[in-house]
Amino acid sequence: MPRQFPAGSVTVGVVVQMSDNDAAPLADYGGRANLRASDTDRDRVVELLNAAYTEGRLSKDEYDVRLENAFSARTYADLDQIVIDLPVARATGAAPVAPLARVNALAIASLVCGIAQFAFGPLATIPAIVLGHMARYQIKRSGEQGAGLALAGLILGWAAVILGILVLVLGVAMSARMQGTMR
Numbered sequence: 001m002p003r004q005f006p007a008g009s010v011t012v013g014v015v016v017q018m019s020d021n022d023a024a025p026l027a028d029y030g031g032r033a034n035l036r037a038s039d040t041d042r043d044r045v046v047e048l049l050n051a052a053y054t055e056g057r058l059s060k061d062e063y064d065v066r067l068e069n070a071f072s073a074r075t076y077a078d079l080d081q082i083v084i085d086l087p088v089a090r091a092t093g094a095a096p097v098a099p100l101a102r103v104n105a106l107a108i109a110s111l112v113c114g115i116a117q118f119a120f121g122p123l124a125t126i127p128a129i130v131l132g133h134m135a136r137y138q139i140k141r142s143g144e145q146g147a148g149l150a151l152a153g154l155i156l157g158w159a160a161v162i163l164g165i166l167v168l169v170l171g172v173a174m175s176a177r178m179q180g181t182m183r
Contacts, residue, residue: 104138104142
């Protein structure tokens with residue numbers, strides 16, 4: 001009969017995270033005991049042994065024997081026998097990794113358009129501004145990353161607009177001044 005695990009148990013690879021008072025079974029799930037273990041599985045057991053040795057749960061001799069057995073283990077059952085009497089430490093093994101936050105695609109596009117206006121002129125200015133505002137709105141709503149990229153695209157876009165207006169005003173002023181001196 002398969003072993004019953006506490007309600008809070010979480011399967012992580014082949015290591016089960018449980019409270020410090022419970023043993024750490026590796027092979028009891030779905031008849032996997034006779035399946036061949038991978039190098040990654042052996043590495044997880046070695047990490048668990050390292051943690052147990054560091055915590056003082058194993059003597060040096062016992063650690064050496066278990067380490068040798070871990071490297072020569074062929075199945076999950078072999079690995080299970082090595083760590084069956086050790087609690088699973090919360091910080092050891094293959095702990096779940098928090099997913100990386102996504103970078104907003106519109107923020108990237110805004111920055112690209114802001115930089116592209118140096119090569120293509122004012123054609124990319126309006127898209128840089130529009131995409132920057134849309135990205136900032138989406139980032140506030142969804143919590144995605146990329147606020148700095150969107151802001152940089154906006155700054156570059158608006159800087160180009162302001163620079164264009166200044167050039168236009170100076171051009172008109174110089175033209176008017178030239179027309180006034182010719183009369």
